[in-house]
Amino acid sequence: MIEVQDVSKKYGDFTALHSIDLKIKTGEFIAVLGPSGCGKTTLLKLLAGFMGPTTGNIVMDGTLMATAKRVTPPEKRNIGMVFQSFALWPHMTVADHIKFPLDHHPNRKKESKAELQSRINDVLGLVGLDAFAARYPSELSGGQKQRVALARAIAPLPNLLLMDEPFSALDVELRMEMRKEIQKLHRETGASIVFVTHDQSEALAIADKIVVMNDGRIEQIAPPEIIYTRPETPFVATFVGKCNLIKGQWKKEGFVPEIDPGSIWPDLGVARSFKADGIYPVRPEQLQLSPAKKNGLHGRVTFVQYQGHEIHYTVEVAGGTWTVHEPVYLPRFQAGDAVEVSLKAGAGQERDFLSAAR
CATH class of the missing domain: 2.40.50.140 (Nucleic acid-binding proteins)
Known part of the structure; x- marks a missing residue:
């Protein structure tokens, strides 16, 4: 369970988030939906620990992770992160990208070489990259690069997977394919997922629950069917559908x-x-x-x-x-x-x- 309790975030005189309250259940798939500049990425950065809130608290599994005075850094949180731009290392093979977090993640126990290789093989199979283990990013297509980014994020079995508009660089067909991959990964890993997007069809298609944001505020939180058929504000009604x-x-x-x-x-x-x-x-x-x-x-x-x-x-x-x-x-x-x-x-x-x- 993740709780965002009355969190606000200011940058000087500008308020990016206004008193946000949000609960994410274990294993829940949350899509954060809204136009550019609504505060989606700011919320994601707060959950990741890249910065702290101006006011309010963030609690993960009963542990206080962030307040206005103290922030637990990302490397001490059991999270995975998938960035908008893939952020792959050009000198590492696909297998090396998966191995890296297994070697350095704070919540991973020391494993034998055989156990480590077994986990790498499992993750490669999960994302359909078994045949690409020895390839470098320059030898991969856009969809394959996105799979590597996903594989790297899920390899250490994080409790929370954060995704910042991960499909924005892909064409329409690849986006549709990757939606299926994400849903498959969610079922098989059981991790909580927070998926940031400005694409309403994407949010409706893949999430258990949608958080609709506008101007740094949450307009409505509900399952996709309810968001679409029972909007509570004019913004939700006109932005979604x-x-x-x-x-x-x-x-x-x-x-x-x-x-x-x-x-x-x-x-x-x-x-x-x-x-x-x-x-x-x-x-x-x-x-x-x-x-x-x-x-x-x-x-x-x-x-x-x-x-x-x-x-x-x-x-x-x-x-x-x-x-x-x-x-x-x-x-x-x-x-x-x-x-x-x-x-x-x-x-x-x-x-x-x-x-x-x-």
């Missing part, structure tokens, strides 16, 4: 859109903060388009993007801009078409299912 925020009035029977006062939209589990502000968050896939008729909520298509399995529409509605996602098998609209926008009949089924599951 690009919600449309519709203004209107909440009544007992539901939501009355300001631009369509003749209709009532059902409560799909909308957070109290949205209700207090008279806002209805609706995902692009919860809306549907049809040819414009006399009645209904009218709009005009301004932009069309083909996305393989979906068509992404941008629609101007009463001076506002809405995003609508529709399957490719439905009749396609073109830019300039007049359309009617409505809430899908089954829009709340997924949220109802999640609510029942909880």
Whole structure:
């Protein structure tokens, strides 16, 4: 168990983190998600011990690791670190990269040469680099280099694995492949993982729980499904999945859109903060388009993007801009078409299912 207790971090007059509270359970996979400059990397550096908090405490497995006055350095913490830029040593082979932390990690016991080689072989097999043990970084592809960085981090069996946007230098296909590798490593090592990213699809795909940050504050902490279907703040709603925020009035029977006062939209589990502000968050896939008729909520298509399995529409509605996602098998609209926008009949089924599951 790792506890971040009321931690803040200042750089002169600038506050990078504002009173952060976070608990990470043993074996949990946490993704820290947010835009550039939101405090993600600062939080990671505090967990690693690269610097100390301005206020607050960090406790790991019941041991106080950091306060404003005292910080346990990284080499005395049972952690592994995967950097954004791989940070491989050009003069070391793949096997040497794995051997190095086994020789120097403070929590590793002295092992015989046979035991050491066995552990190196185990790690090579785990990351699929058995055939590359004698190669140097200059002889590896980007994906292989990332695997070496992962192997080096997990070799000494750390309790906590910290990853700072490790896939940012990889192309799309490699990113998808490495997501699977990370999930496999998580299952097989049992380490707690804190994975920093600004890629919402990455966070949704691999994490047990997502911490959404903005301007040095935590906006919401929840499993991916809850973050996506039940956002608690406008920032979470628009940053994760690009919600449309519709203004209107909440009544007992539901939501009355300001631009369509003749209709009532059902409560799909909308957070109290949205209700207090008279806002209805609706995902692009919860809306549907049809040819414009006399009645209904009218709009005009301004932009069309083909996305393989979906068509992404941008629609101007009463001076506002809405995003609508529709399957490719439905009749396609073109830019300039007049359309009617409505809430899908089954829009709340997924949220109802999640609510029942909880």
